[in-house]
Amino acid sequence: MSDAPDSQSQSGFRLGPLILALVIGGTGGWVAAALKLPLAWMIGSMMATTVAAIAGAKIAVPLQLRGVMIALLGVMLGSRFTPEILALVADWAVSLAVMAAYVAVSAGAGLLYFRRVAGYDPVTAYFSAMPGGLSEMVLVGDAMGGDARILSLVHSARLLLVVLTLPFAFEALLGIALGERPPPGEPLLDMARQDIVMLGACGLVGALGAKALRLPAALLVGPMVLSAVIHLMGLTAASTPLELVIAAQVVIGAAIGARFANTKVSLVWRTILIAVGATVLLVVLSLVFALALHAATGLPLTALVLAYAPGGLAEMSLIALALALDAAFVATHHILRICLIVLLAPSFFRSRLAGPREPP
Numbered sequence: 001m002s003d004a005p006d007s008q009s010q011s012g013f014r015l016g017p018l019i020l021a022l023v024i025g026g027t028g029g030w031v032a033a034a035l036k037l038p039l040a041w042m043i044g045s046m047m048a049t050t051v052a053a054i055a056g057a058k059i060a061v062p063l064q065l066r067g068v069m070i071a072l073l074g075v076m077l078g079s080r081f082t083p084e085i086l087a088l089v090a091d092w093a094v095s096l097a098v099m100a101a102y103v104a105v106s107a108g109a110g111l112l113y114f115r116r117v118a119g120y121d122p123v124t125a126y127f128s129a130m131p132g133g134l135s136e137m138v139l140v141g142d143a144m145g146g147d148a149r150i151l152s153l154v155h156s157a158r159l160l161l162v163v164l165t166l167p168f169a170f171e172a173l174l175g176i177a178l179g180e181r182p183p184p185g186e187p188l189l190d191m192a193r194q195d196i197v198m199l200g201a202c203g204l205v206g207a208l209g210a211k212a213l214r215l216p217a218a219l220l221v222g223p224m225v226l227s228a229v230i231h232l233m234g235l236t237a238a239s240t241p242l243e244l245v246i247a248a249q250v251v252i253g254a255a256i257g258a259r260f261a262n263t264k265v266s267l268v269w270r271t272i273l274i275a276v277g278a279t280v281l282l283v284v285l286s287l288v289f290a291l292a293l294h295a296a297t298g299l300p301l302t303a304l305v306l307a308y309a310p311g312g313l314a315e316m317s318l319i320a321l322a323l324a325l326d327a328a329f330v331a332t333h334h335i336l337r338i339c340l341i342v343l344l345a346p347s348f349f350r351s352r353l354a355g356p357r358e359p360p
Helices: 015-034 040-054 063-078 089-117 122-129 134-143 148-174 193-212 218-232 242-258 265-297 301-308 313-322 327-353
Strands: none
Touching: 015 040, 015 242, 040 148, 040 242, 063 193, 063 218, 063 242, 063 313, 063 327, 089 122, 089 265, 089 301, 089 327, 122 134, 122 148, 122 327, 134 148, 134 327, 148 242, 148 265, 148 301, 148 313, 193 218, 218 327, 242 313, 265 301, 301 313, 301 327, 313 327
16 A cells, blocks of 8 residues: 555554554544544544554554555545546546646655755655655665665654644634534445445455556555446445444554554654654645646635645545545545656656765
8 A cells, every 4th residue: 555654563463552553543533533623533543543652552553454444445435436526527637637747846845855954865865755655665765775764754754744734724724614524424234235245345356456456556546446436337326334434544543653663752753853844845835736726727725735735645535535525536636646656756766866876
């Protein structure tokens, strides 16, 4: 999955650390929901587990479990592709085309920042600067001589900061009332059996098929595509059950927080401070592109901001759903961003930037 690092601490199944992570994350999500925070279950889970991990708690979320929840999210996103959406795809052409320019500009600016300000070596700076494709950037950067721990921390901190700030910014600046948001899914007991079977098949077959084809963000993209197909064909109008949506938010939030486990506090804080500067830079660039596209195309500014935000595909899509924005529009742009980064960034580095460099 493109927005989760393949770290050793999260790649295997360990029941004790998992249970502790879910208890802490679920408690944090419940508190956040009681306080009526935006995207409460994910943000509450993420904040609680991040604090626990930095404090030394032995928590971990296996990649396999996060993958299941990502597939569920993919099914839910696919349900947002209705026949009415097809009439709007042509209106997205300009903003989708501009995504390539955004990736190039933000990566270039990030590279200068990590080299000149953070003082990272060329390999670590380059793969830290990529606005997405976290697991791929960590793996390729590590193979080419970069610091895998720094790469993982930088991208994890970027996700943490973006997810924490964007919903509150929309809440404060745009006055989006919590009561106006529809629930992200219907209760499981209210769903028809055939709908449950079809959605489950989309998740399983879509994930396995996309992984076999080695697609970027396979666990999300495959289920999303199949779910979109059956919804566009009118075979079902159902979405992922509400209970599973909440569970997915808790697990995804806990997975982000658990990445900070087994890391020295001094390294965490220094990396977070560096990541704050990089994230501010990326957010400013995202706003510039979003404002320009809003002026040029008339597309909604809020959806454009989320579509160009330097966060993860799963996390930004969840925020779009929580804020009652066009989740299909946001997800499509982030899929393109991930594809561009995963397909082009490693080859560009090998052809243009690899080779002997003087130390920073």
